[in-house]
Each structure stands twice: as structure tokens, then as C-alpha cells.
Amino acid sequence: MGTVVVDVMLKSEILDPQGQAVAGALPRLGFDQFTDVRQGKRFELTVAGEVTDEVLAAARSAAETMLSNPVIEDVVGVRAELNEAESQAAEPLA
Amino acid sequence: MRIGVVTFPGSLDDHDAHRAVRVAGGEPVSLWHGDDSLRDVDAVVLPGGFSYGDYLRAGAIARFAPVMTALIPAAQGGLPVLGICNGFQILCESHLLPGAMIQNDHRTFICREQRLRVENVATAWTSDFEKGAEITIVLKNQDGQYVADRRTLDELEGEGRVAFRYVVDTPEAASAVKYDRFASRNPNGSYRDIAGLTNERGNVVGLMPHPEHAIEEGYGPSLDGLKFFTAVLKSVVNR
Numbered sequence: 001m002g003t004v005v006v007d008v009m010l011k012s013e014i015l016d017p018q019g020q021a022v023a024g025a026l027p028r029l030g031f032d033q034f035t036d037v038r039q040g041k042r043f044e045l046t047v048a049g050e051v052t053d054e055v056l057a058a059a060r061s062a063a064e065t066m067l068s069n070p071v072i073e074d075v076v077g078v079r080a081e082l083n084e085a086e087s088q089a090a091e092p093l094a
Numbered sequence: 095m096r097i098g099v100v101t102f103p104g105s106l107d108d109h110d111a112h113r114a115v116r117v118a119g120g121e122p123v124s125l126w127h128g129d130d131s132l133r134d135v136d137a138v139v140l141p142g143g144f145s146y147g148d149y150l151r152a153g154a155i156a157r158f159a160p161v162m163t164a165l166i167p168a169a170q171g172g173l174p175v176l177g178i179c180n181g182f183q184i185l186c187e188s189h190l191l192p193g194a195m196i197q198n199d200h201r202t203f204i205c206r207e208q209r210l211r212v213e214n215v216a217t218a219w220t221s222d223f224e225k226g227a228e229i230t231i232v233l234k235n236q237d238g239q240y241v242a243d244r245r246t247l248d249e250l251e252g253e254g255r256v257a258f259r260y261v262v263d264t265p266e267a268a269s270a271v272k273y274d275r276f277a278s279r280n281p282n283g284s285y286r287d288i289a290g291l292t293n294e295r296g297n298v299v300g301l302m303p304h305p306e307h308a309i310e311e312g313y314g315p316s317l318d319g320l321k322f323f324t325a326v327l328k329s330v331v332n333r
Binding site for chain 1: 150151154158186187192193194196197198199200201239241242243283
């Protein structure tokens with residue numbers, strides 16, 4: 001089982017009311033070092049088999065036609081994510 | 095005269111749209127999001143609401159509903175289509191109208207009686223208005239901020255395709271209006287005060303405020319909304 005992660009962000013010239021709300025609330029908790037916050041969307045697309053080049057191409061196409069609206073958003077990332085077994089092999093838990 | 099009203103999962107104002115069509119003298123016809131048939135209607139209303147919960151983006155999932163695969167080519171072929179609120183968002187997501195809608199800049203839901211100026215009276219849905227007329231209908235939305243890039247905005251204005259603009263008072267006039275925080279600014283941050291648009295041909299119109307809530311004495315702020323529906327009935331006759 002493989003997963004493709006798609007990240008979508010509002011274009012920088014578009015006002016981000018959600019990000020502004022978060023930015024406004026952070027200092028109340030003492031986090032006053034962050035001058036701006038922008039909030040995006042992360043999609044995890046799961047396939048039964050491995051994440052092949054074809055799967056990535058399909059994910060890219062889905063990202064551009066449906067997961068984002070090119071008028072206001074950019075697709076900033078489409079990448080295969082390691083599955084759990086692989087990531088554990090790479091970084092064994094202590 | 096058969097005017098179709100599409101019901102998506104999460105549509106709210108489809109019944110009011112039906113009623114508006116009937117009060118104007120037309121025959122409302124229910125269209126279902128899952129059907130790819132337009133049932134031979136003469137015009138279509140995409141009503142307000144929160145189709146598919148507004149998940150992903152307002153109107154984004156509705157735009158791929160089976161009924162839209164029939165509606166998009168029909169609209170491109172000249173079928174009169176009115177998108178109200180969520181319907182306007184769906185028209186933008188379908189690229190039948192340019193630009194997009196994002197959250198109100200003040201981040202709160204808004205529900206108010208809103209003054210608009212009618213700027214294009216050559217469309218299928220606005221021909222019963224006088225150019226420059228001020229009308230008052232209901233506005234209620236969360237994601238009502240119209241945005242587009244500068245080139246698109248210039249093009250829309252150059253071609254007279256801004257059908258409706260929010261009426262914004264001067265600071266002096268606004269200071270006389272108590273308790274109205276939107277007297278001297280538009281109510282959702284829309285670029286260039288745009289409240290509604292038309293396509294080049296004038297058959298597709300989308301707007302954020304709700305004409306279908308202003309059609310009867312005793313309900314809503316005026317009867318201004320009725321003219322949208324009487325106009326389209328005439329345009330269908332003359333087509």
C-alpha cells in the first residue's frame with residue numbers, strides 16, 4: 001500500500017483569513033516570534049500497490065484539476081510517502 | 095416556460111428558487127445533481143446553500159456532479175443559467191465565470207440586507223432593471239470574497255461584465271449610519287466591490303446575494319429579486 005501526499009497552498013497574493021486568525025491567536029499563547037501564518041491543505045492519496053510514476057502522474061493531474069483551484073491556489077508538492085514499515089526500517093524507534 | 099432548479103446535497107435555497115420561478119409566472123422543474131439530464135428546461139438556477147458541505151472549496155465538488163456535465167456545455171451554448179451564492183461559486187469552479195470565491199476577509203458569516211448597483215442590464219437575468227438602478231436584496235455567506243487577478247478584473251470591467259456591485263457609501267455618508275460596519279466598505283472584501291458577473295454572451299449570471307428571497311410582500315427587504323425571474327422568462331420567449 002502506497003501513499004501520495006499532495007500539498008496545496010493559497011497563492012501568496014491571496015489574502016488568507018484562516019492563517020490570519022491563527023496568526024492573531026498565537027501571541028496570546030506567548031508565541032510572539034511568528035510574523036505571519038498561512039494555512040494550506042494536505043491530501044493523502046492511498047493506492048493498493050506501490051507508488052509508481054503513473055500513480056504520481058495521476059495524482060499530479062488530480063491535484064491540478066480538482067484538489068486545487070489554479071485561480072487562487074498552487075500545488076506546492078506531490079510526492080510519494082514512505083509506508084510505515086519502510087519508515088520504521090529507516091528510523092527505528094528507540 | 096420551464097425553469098430548472100438543481101438540488102445538490104446541501105442545497106438550501108432550492109425551494110425558495112422554485113417559489114420565485116412560480117411567482118414570476120414560470121414552471122419550476124426539479125433537477126437532481128446525480129442526473130445527467132436537464133429535462134428540456136429553458137433555463138437553470140443553481141441555488142444557494144452548502145453543496146457537499148463546501149468541503150474542499152465552496153462549489154468544488156458540485157462542479158463535477160453529473161448534472162454539471164450536461165449543464166456546462168448547455169450554458170456554453172447559450173442556455174440561461176443563474177448561479178446564486180453557492181451557485182455563483184459553482185459557476186466559478188466550473189470556469190463558466192472567471193475568478194474564484196474565498197472566505198470573507200473579516201472571517202465571519204454575514205447575513206444582511208444589501209444594496210447593489212445593477213451595472214449590466216443586457217443579460218438574460220437583468221434586462222428588467224434600469225442601468226445603474228440600486229436594489230436591496232439579502233446577502234448571506236461565509237465564502238463571499240470575490241477574487242481574480244488584475245488582468246481578469248480589468249478585462250471584466252472593460253467588457254462591462256460586472257453585472258452587480260456592492261453599494262459602498264462615502265465615509266461621510268457612512269458615519270451617519272449607526273450600527274452598520276459595512277456601510278463604507280463592501281461586506282466580504284470582494285475585489286473592486288464585485289457582487290455579480292456575467293459571461294460574454296450574457297446568458298450566464300452569477301451573484302453572491304439572493305434575489306429569490308426578495309420576491310413577495312412581507313418577506314425580505316424588497317421585491318427587487320422578482321425581476322431576475324421575470325427577465326429570464328422574457329428572454330426565453332425572445333430567444
